[in-house]
Amino acid sequence: MTFRDLPRAFESTSEMSATITPSERSLFTRRMHEFYRKLLGGGRRQAGFMASAGIVALQTMVDRLIEDHRRAQLLAERIRAIPGIRVEPPVIETNMVFFRLERDDLSAADFLAALSHRGVRMGTLRDGVVRAVLHYLVSDDNVDATAVAIRSVLQAEPQ
Template identity: 70%
Template sequence: MIDMLSDTVTQPTAAMRQAMFDAEVGDACYGEDPTVTRLEALAAEMLGKEDAALVCSGTQGNLTALLAHCPRGHEVILGDRTDLYDFEAGSVSVVGGLVLHPVATQSDGTLALADLRAAIRDRSDPQCAPAGVLVLENPHCQMGGRVLPAEYVRKVRSLADEHGLPIHLDGARLFNAAVATGRRAAELAREADSVQFCLSKGLAAPFGSMVCGGRAFIDRVKRYRKLLGGGLRQGGIMASAGIVALSAMVDRLAEDHRRAARLAQLLREVPGVRLTPPVIETNMIFFRVERDDLSTADFLALLSRRGVRMGTLRDGVVRAVVHYMIGDEDIEAAAAAVRSILSAGARG
């Protein structure tokens, strides 16, 4: 199976497996695992922040960060098409007592400054939940892996400062954005007070995400990590794979981007396929199959029969995600499978 469902389907590399076997470990819950400590220091350095915490997942990372930023009853202002809003089980509200305040997500993944400003309620009004934190996503998954413009992020920073609000960056695939723009991850994270990024997506580690920020902030994150059941014992076994991910898997993301661009090029040539968005910046391709007699579910089933797995995040839009286990020949085969379905008719 050519598996393009997500970059979370990657399996650990041989180097990761060896590192996990050889890992020096201790009790991470007591702060005594040297490999976890090394990973946290490496992540903080690469993101240009004072400190970092290894957490179990991106969902746990975003949740602990938002809990650390603001107390119960405050609003989290974020986009209505962000992963945090759509795909994290409402954890921020269920666990944290925080109110999600969505604003319209623009086609490039930005949130209009006017919409953000309008969403920040007057704190003197006792009828309204006060704003607690602004959330950006970079790159923006549901808008096609789009990278937020640097000037836009600076403007959001100015707006946040004007209202005394922190910015949390959901940077699940932040290193894809860094490679796509030729900038360091620390540059992309500079305007944010906190950042979450995943080790288990394009970087191919089997476990974990990192939360990065100021030292006092990370102390609070670690307290919430424990509260949520994320206190690890011999966590170095998993952290060692994360170290390999950050040391060896970042630069090669450019290969995924190149292959994604090639797949997009091939799909543009298939009658009945429309890329949405047409711009490919990272490792994701979104497209619609514009045939009245072929539903998205039926198309994906036919594709699977031909040995290619893709998925969908919303009705009518197919997503293909390129990762290190997808080679050049897989790209050609995937495009050929799409073409064969659309040329064969609805029954495939």
């Protein structure tokens, strides 16, 4: 008999709990604990990992944010000249670049998929607005390669 067979084997829960062996009881207890933990929002145990990342960022990455912001401005400058792109807002003040696709024959999802095939990952903020986030792993050469990839996707023949 397995844990899953227990409810079918007994008509009342009192009979069921009285006949569970110690190993089955611990499994039952773990399953109930998991159920109630998730029900009450306990699935957020990863918050410690997020807090650790935040602490590392504040202690070691703040001084180099200037580089990310400079690269974001560089990317915006490079893609602003590409037909079919409108950078929003025109002035970049963070490490994120938002731009709108101004082509009716290319959806944001198709654009992102084509970029992904070229090794560039971005996301969408809302309908038609693409978000590029620059971080410590992105170099000036990566920015140039990203601009080239965007240009190649927009110059490709529509399918």
